[in-house]
Amino acid sequence: xxxxxxxxxxxxxxxxxxxxxxxxxxxxxxxxxxxxxxxxxxxxxxxxxxxxxxxxxxxxxxxxxxxxxxxxxxxxxxxxxxxxxxxxxxxxxxxxxxxxxxxxxxxxxxxxxxxxxxxxxxxxxxxxxxxxxxxxxxxxxxxxxxxxxxxxxxxxxxxxxxxxxxxxxxxxxxxxxxxxxxxxxxxxxxxxxxxxxxxxxxxxxxxxxxxxxxxxxx
Numbered sequence: 001x002x003x004x005x006x007x008x009x010x011x012x013x014x015x016x017x018x019x020x021x022x023x024x025x026x027x028x029x030x031x032x033x034x035x036x037x038x039x040x041x042x043x044x045x046x047x048x049x050x051x052x053x054x055x056x057x058x059x060x061x062x063x064x065x066x067x068x069x070x071x072x073x074x075x076x077x078x079x080x081x082x083x084x085x086x087x088x089x090x091x092x093x094x095x096x097x098x099x100x101x102x103x104x105x106x107x108x109x110x111x112x113x114x115x116x117x118x119x120x121x122x123x124x125x126x127x128x129x130x131x132x133x134x135x136x137x138x139x140x141x142x143x144x145x146x147x148x149x150x151x152x153x154x155x156x157x158x159x160x161x162x163x164x165x166x167x168x169x170x171x172x173x174x175x176x177x178x179x180x181x182x183x184x185x186x187x188x189x190x191x192x193x194x195x196x197x198x199x200x201x202x203x204x205x206x207x208x209x210x211x212x213x214x215x216x217x218x
Contacts, residue, residue, distance in 0.1 A: 012065025
């Protein structure tokens with residue numbers, strides 16, 4: 001079977017459905033990680049927001065990618081507490097905006113949305129690589145995606161590179177001392193565990209890579 005180079009966005013809700021399932025499945029894991037340096041509610045809050053997104057999509061019979069990402073953005077920004085709701089909400093908002101009015105999802109469009117999402121989170125949160133946050137996952141993932149395409153890689157190869165870099169970025173936070181957020185109060189005691197935000201970010205990027213790849217190469 002021939003591998004596709006693009007997908008119709010009219011039934012792109014599958015990307016968000018996969019995200020909902022991933023976060024729900026990892027709710028306890030994310031909260032357990034968060035308990036080491038924070039309030040221990042990261043997984044609970046994330047699962048709540050993604051569950052509310054699913055309810056909204058079902059109630060409105062959402063099918064398209066833009067509408068699905070709009071539902072996710074609103075659920076995260078409006079319905080969960082802490083700092084991660086606005087950060088992830090701003091990230092997914094860029095996907096909604098990039099997909100609006102577009103018919104197909106290809107490597108270039110995904111890369112555009114990903115770059116805009118990373119820039120939005122960076123501006124809103126103020127963190128940088130090395131601060132032990134989700135930026136340690138996001139930034140190398142976006143760089144790997146972009147560089148793979150620039151080197152001649154296709155959509156699937158770029159997604160795979162993104163996912164691999166995201167995991168490496170997440171793992172790198174274990175040996176870091178937190179420099180921003182609640183965990184920064186712990187000083188050196190924050191060293192030795194991966195960051196919860198970096199971990200949920202990895203799960204999100206991997207879910208997106210996997211769900212899109214399955215459609216491109218069934």
